[in-house]
Amino acid sequence: MTQQTPARTVVDIATGTWRTQALxxxxxxxxxxxVAAGHTTSAALAAEAxxxxxxxxxxxxxxxxLDVFAGDDRTGYRLTPVSQLLRSDEPGSMRDMCLMYGEEFHRAWGSAATAIRTGHAxxxxxFGKTLHEYLAEEPEAGPKFLSAMNAGSVFFSDVPAVYDFSGCKTVTDLAGGSGLLLSTVLRANPGLHGVLLDREHMLTVAEAHLSSTVEPGxxxxxxxxxxxxxxxxxxxxLLSRILQDWEDDDCITLLSNVRRAMTSTAARLLIVERMIPDGGSAVLPxxxxxxxxxxxxxxERTPAGYASILDGAGLRVESVHELALETSLLVAAPR
Structure with missing residues (x-):
């Protein structure tokens, strides 16, 4: 096998955003x-689009x-498993994720050098405002952001598989967003009752999802x-992809609130985050x-980083479980 040259590596990395924008x-x-509707030639696709x-x-x-599609203009284009995931009617569709990554996220990454110089987002x-302000002020941004987050959350189904909820009566999803993680846990544990806490403007989407996936009551x-x-x-x-957005002092404030809410030493906090392994070899985190x-x-934080903020709130890491897409589930117990 021919070894890739440094020049080719530079070109591949530099043109990575072109692939993103093509998708x-x-x-x-x-x-x-x-294509799924039968419009399989370039002429037909151009007319439809x-x-x-x-x-x-x-x-x-x-x-x-790039294996997003198969076939050609002469024989007709066909869907691959990749493009199947980009259909609007596909269960688990990643369409909204691609839209967010190609629009808001792409624009934000254009300020990468400024962010690295200043340490500010x-x-x-x-955009001239924080992400949280943008999501609260732009009518379509919040639901699109939640859909994008859901599309990248294939690891949610791993949570009830690696953690035993059988001894639990109530589970609370903190800043639970669309309710996808909570519904996943509740559907896997029929005797469990769930609570979702989030800002007022996020609750409409959560209620819509939970009412369509979980039994009333x-x-x-x-x-x-x-x-x-x-x-x-x-x-x-449950605390999924929340700590990643905040500095240590803010995280300790939040985690201290969780610790005070734990009225039993048997209560546990389940943290879903990407963790930078010691040595920093995993690319996705x-x-x-x-x-x-x-x-x-x-x-993102290292194991020591998570241990530090948990310790500051009177909690300790009890166990760590690997989930899909290089994501981890940290189980924290009262210290």
Missing amino acids: YAATVLRLPDH DAAPDGIIRLMRLLTA GFEDA RYEVVAGDIFESVPSGSDAY LLYDLHLLMMAGGR
């Missing part, structure tokens, strides 16, 4: 949906080489701020670590 263009133009035929030919040629430089949604207080008395608390700087000034 984004196909998603915006709904090409996977059109209201696009230039030459542009479609060139885009499809690249995406076929690239998103603020690009098994859950409730509550408006609140996790930095002010947390509902007390649950047997388990390192990519997301820098991405968090672009978005909200956040960070």
Whole structure:
């Protein structure tokens, strides 16, 4: 096998964003949906997408080489498992994730050098406001962001597989977003009752999802701020991809609220995050670590980093379980 030259490595990394934008263009133009509907030539796709035929030919040629599609203009294009995931009607679709990564996230990464120089989020430089302000103020941004997060959450199904909820009566999902993680846990544990806590403007999406996936009476949604207080008395608390957005002092404030809410020493906090392993060899956590700087000034943490903020709140790491996509489940117990 020929070893890749340094020059080719530079070119591959430098053009990585072009692949992102090609996938984004196909998603915006709904090409996977059109191919699924039987429009399998460039002419037919151009007509359905209201696009230039030459542009479609060139885009499809690249995406076929990247295994996003199969076939060609002569025999007809076909979906692959990759493009199947970009259909709007596909269960577990990653369409909204590609839209967010190609739009807001792409624009924020354009301020990468500024973010690294200043230590402030690239998103603020690009949009003139924080990510949280943007999500609260832009009517369509919040639901799209939640859908994008859901699309990248295939590891949620691993949580009830690696943690035994059989001894729990109530589980509370803190800043639970769309409710996808809570519904996953509740559906895997029929005797469990769930509570979802989040800001007021996020609850509509959560209620819509939970009402369509979980039996009535098994859950409730509550408006609140996790930095002010947390509902007390649950047997388990879920905290998924929240600590990554905040500095250590903020995390300790939040975690201290959780510790005060634990009325039993048997209660546990389940933290779903990407963890930078000692040695920093895993690429995906390192990519997301820098991405968090672009978005909200956040960070991924090492095992020692998580142990430190948990200790500051009177908690300790009891166990760590590996989930899909280089994600981890940290189980924390009262110290």
